[in-house]
Amino acid sequence: MLTTENTVQWLTKFGEIISMNKAYLNELDSRIGDGDHGSNMVRGVEAMLAQFEAMEFNHAKDVFKVTAMALLSKIGGASGPLYGSAFMEMAKVAETNDLVTILTAGLNGIKKRGKAEVNEKTMIDVWEPVCQALAENNLTKSIIDQAVQATKPLKATKGRASYLGERSIGEIDPGAMSSAYLFEALLAGELIDG
């Protein structure tokens, strides 16, 4: 069950995992992108955490809105508008308090903004199987890990990595990795019923 408190806890945990893995995300990105995904994400989550400190929230909806604006404004790379759109769409349906509905709205926000679908080596390749597993009530760490690993053999057809063509094959997509941290943080919380 989604509450204001556990939503803040979830995203705070996400921020912590991102900060711990800043160098790793940069390294993944340097192989197929511009090498700044970790630094960009840290800038975004730090702005988000500063807002959490400064504000009182009445509903998870407001937590998502603040997260959307912090990530959109501060990330600076393509993940800014993508995560920003995800959380904006999540805010719109947050009053359902239903995690599957909320994350599916986020997934659709990313698809719409990035004009991407599954198997294009993007964050969607993690969001989609996670939403599916949640709907079936069996989201596990290994499902998240598998989704990340499954981006390796894919050839990027969206984003900066697509300019590399075949050279993007064999590497983990950095956005898929940072998305995995979001869902690992979700598993660590008490948001999932069942």
Next chain:
Amino acid sequence: MADQRSIGIVIASHVEELAKGTYLLLQESAPDVSITYVGGTDDGEIGSSFEKILTAVEANDADELFAFYDLGSAKMTLEIVQETSDKTIHLMDTALIEGAFAAAALLQGNYSLTEIKKQLVPLTIK
């Protein structure tokens, strides 16, 4: 500026200097077109800033704009600005410099929106 054109141009790049350079190039051929430009993140690093792009759109004298960008995050950020701003923004998927230059020269020559869009079609690369 009595003969200022009613449609303006906004340039959004990942790099401030790239945006400014494009602006300088366009301005020479289109002195009566309002052109605003933006590049980089809030901290002046390489990337895109929602606030800075929104400011460049709002600062333009025209209420209707052609928007040109270099890479993906500038495009996606422009899309969110498009949804946020009251201005009418035509987001153009052309090669940045060629597309923006053609639009500027045609606006200066008093071509219509429809005619300009038609002329830019062959420059679409994204």
